[in-house]
Amino acid sequence: MSARPTMREVAALAGVGIKTVSRVVNGVPTVAPELVERVRAAADQLGYRPNLTAANLRRTGGRTNTIGLLLDDVSNPYSGVVLRAVEDFAREHNVVVLAASLDEDPQRERELTRALVNRRVDGLIVQPAGGDQRHVLTEQQAGMSFVLIDRLPEPLLADAIVSDNRGGARLAVEHLLRTRRRTVAYLGDDLAIQTARDRYAGFTDALSAAGLRPDERLVRHGLRTAEQARAVARELFAAHAPEAVFTSQNLVTIGAVEALHELGMESRVALVGFDDIPLAAIVRPGVSVMAQDPAAVGRLAVGRLFARMAGDTSAPAAHTVPTRLIPRGSGELPRL
């Protein structure tokens, strides 16, 4: 492990002052061409790599050209697309992205926020794990820029980018009701999660607007895995044979589709799921979904973050990203 050469050593080899090396490394134009050449040669010979963390220490503002992205789970397809959109924007500005997973754990959110603040990231995009967001306020007061995605904090202490969960869910259920079905089941995630609450609200909105009321026997919350959703859906479908079902997120949709197939009910019970799922077009019938746009969420979030980092001090605002209905068959099944 040979020691890394420093700017001082490059300067000595090139026979110039350290400041001249600094100028060459940073592309300052006012250096004599001959010196530029000598510095370049010395740097190449030694394999010199400028130490950006040292450079940023004294540089005005102390920026690190690093931002943090705290997601529920980076291995989740939704999160992956958000990360990619953030990365693409950041890269154009020579900024790199520190990514980490929170697993819906508020303590982990606080710890990781602290860890990235201590590393002096220039800004932070967070998909909040839920619970109290006061630590965000504390860090903001010390100058850290934040953008929140997917969940709307109350009060709105930072810019937030959210999918239109309530409106999208309502449209999805209205779409189901258009098949002239009247009994619609709801299978959803834990109501402690804001998006789950919003989507459930959209579900009841649609029923109310049609003069219907949710039937408690057809509603299940707290489904976190496809396996769990499959078991619960199977039991519910077998016991109550609803005419249609709305599922609140992709894993639940997968479980519900599996249950319908196992029971041979897939051509009778209409289904629309929130969130797109891969291969949805191949299943028979194709799975109709209300798709989110994670790339748009990521792009908007990183755009707002850079604006804040550049000094935008306007009041925090919420941005809603529309969802899009993708009809593939399951949501348009004719009544038998």
Place this chain on the structure above:
Amino acid sequence: MSARPTMREVAALAGVGIKTVSRVVNGVPTVAPELVERVRAAADQLGYRPNLTAANLRRTGGRTNTIGLLLDDVSNPYSGVVLRAVEDFAREHNVVVLAASLDEDPQRERELTRALVNRRVDGLIVQPAGGDQRHVLTEQQAGMSFVLIDRLPEPLLADAIVSDNRGGARLAVEHLLRTRRRTVAYLGDDLAIQTARDRYAGFTDALSAAGLRPDERLVRHGLRTAEQARAVARELFAAHAPEAVFTSQNLVTIGAVEALHELGMESRVALVGFDDIPLAAIVRPGVSVMAQDPAAVGRLAVGRLFARMAGDTSAPAAHTVPTRLIPRGSGELPRL
């Protein structure tokens, strides 16, 4: 944007020397309890956050507790699982992960490697974009630790973690041949990609072992998207009606399954794909796959990286991660 308090300011408020603040912040036990209390109070009052980049500058070894992970595309499900496994291990060591995408671009690989070296990451896990890997050697000589995943560099200049692409592909095709089918099509990615070459080699291995030879009319390379695969598969299936098909990666598998369904051939043509795909169990017949284990790849890679960072100087070694056949129907179709 109020200025961030420094250790010096905390020391002044607490009425102690800066070194005492340093001791408290770093949990050094030999500080009088009363001073610890005063320092804590001052730090809390000012909202002090230790600057880790400054601390690491002087700290022995100059470690940043940051590693880099360069993946083909962070939004790819495979990459997401690798990232998560790396993150989980790193987190236990208080190390964070800078993640970036290469999009099969060797120049981007060099640029990002350079950018992360300049930020003084402690180590780098790279899924090489292909082409020449000499820049890895250069950085290694300057003390940077590397682990490569998914592709085996020649010569083997760093530890490499790879799926058993050739062996797994061979087993997949042997599985197909067990249905007593004889004409097996191959649909695969660009042969410029090493994994695609290895999987094609496994395909021909299996045919040879069975006394068969690949039929050029049934072989297609260069498929990069599901859409492209679908079109090519459709044309090939319609023209040549092979008895079975092996697909070399998940997007190609999806396209081929779509094509079979469109042509109504899904119960006649046996199929095994390399890489697992979501919802594979719902399609009729279920999609049989030779699954990779990206979590194992990530775990092994980060384990090797930390060993190297800790000073392991043994010769670079390649580690092969086994693949696993998941029979779901499509690969076991009885001959009609």
Place this chain on the structure above:
DNA sequence: CTGAAAGCGCTTACAG
């Protein structure tokens, strides 16, 4: 156009 001095926020190496 060039470079010596001071400083970024910390830690190391010492002395008390």
Place this chain on the structure above:
DNA sequence: CTGAAAGCGCTTACAG
């Protein structure tokens, strides 16, 4: 147990 001095690798602010 405590703290003043020197230094990490750079940049800023100056002077020439």
